[in-house]
Amino acid sequence: MKILVCISKTPDTTSKISFTDNNSKFNSDKVQFIINPYDEWYALVRAIEMKEQAGATVTIMNVGSADCDAIIRKALAIGGDDAVRIDAEPDDAFFVADQVAQFSKSEQYDIIMLGKETIDYNGSQVGGMIAGLLDIPFVSLASKMDIAGNIASLERDISGGRELLTVQTPFVISASKGMAEARIPNMRGIMAARTKPIKVLPPFPSEKLTSVKKYDLPKEKAGPRMINADQPEELVALLHNEAKVI
Template identity: 45%
Template structure:
């Protein structure tokens, strides 16, 4: 059995976002790049499943659509424990473009389980996983917060509007995962970092894909006015303001 984890290279979540060229391009100056947090959790879970499988899961592969600039992030995934990596050599254009590139990889080498993070911390599309599932004609499950293999059957928990569901799924399938899928992301150990240098990272050419959407310009939100502060003796004043002026309660 083989698992593929799709990873995205995103700005660190504490980054102050700035744009340049008349607000048309992200200013990458000074940005620290990381594995997208949900993809990192997905990778951690894939490795846990492999370790617990007693050899049934042979490999965990990571795939990324990106330029050579995303290789440090891919190497980190290898250091964490992925067996090998594929980089599709292209600047990601939009979700459909990325999904179409990944679809090509899955079609070439069939994976039993494909894991994709809920959304990426940059463009927040929440789209690549579902698009990929459609393009490769896989069963897909979204908002997955736990994934177990019990007696050869896949059991997942997923969040629904107002609760959770337990679902048994057939292989192959694609899971779009969120918080809970693994507790903490795994941190690479020194041995892993050494080994990552020699693990295979295959670079493949991108295929031509139609661009369906484009970011034409960016805007920053309006800055908030200053906060009107009260001390704890004036709670009542605040509550009456919320009632009378803001009409919120």
């Protein structure tokens, strides 16, 4: 079985967010970058578990510049076998998905996995776009996956509930909480990752359909209005008359 796990580089969850160039660019100064947690904790770790249980090769895929190599090495340390980096700026979801789709056409992966969204642009777009471009099933927001032969059983969130389904490979899944538990790479993994290959490819011809024109930060709150613990009816009155939410 061949599994492709797509990872994205995102600022650490605790990063302070700011912008430069007249609010048109993200300020990466002093920002620590990590593997997008949904890609790592859920998609990658589940792929490694499946490799351990049933045997598989796990290829790490990233669209990004050379500064993504650090997170790719970490993914290899967690257990990926090899990696491919498409050397391009990942600033439009369609462009990124098209790169992955064009690359995977010749490779015939059984499962393409990624996280349900990235924690920077919160798009939830790339997985569905890869599936659409390759015209293979898309199991979005999957929280469980088991595979027997070429048939996978999955659980996914849908509006108003959960769907339990089976699907034949190849397919794309976007992973959410429940899929796997986070793992910390061990020393053996870190050593092994040093010699695992990262293949760097130029981008495939494609197009960018969106771009960010500008960023804004939310207005700072003035601070909360404090209410005395003995006067809860004051809070009720404020929520009704001032905030108008009850």
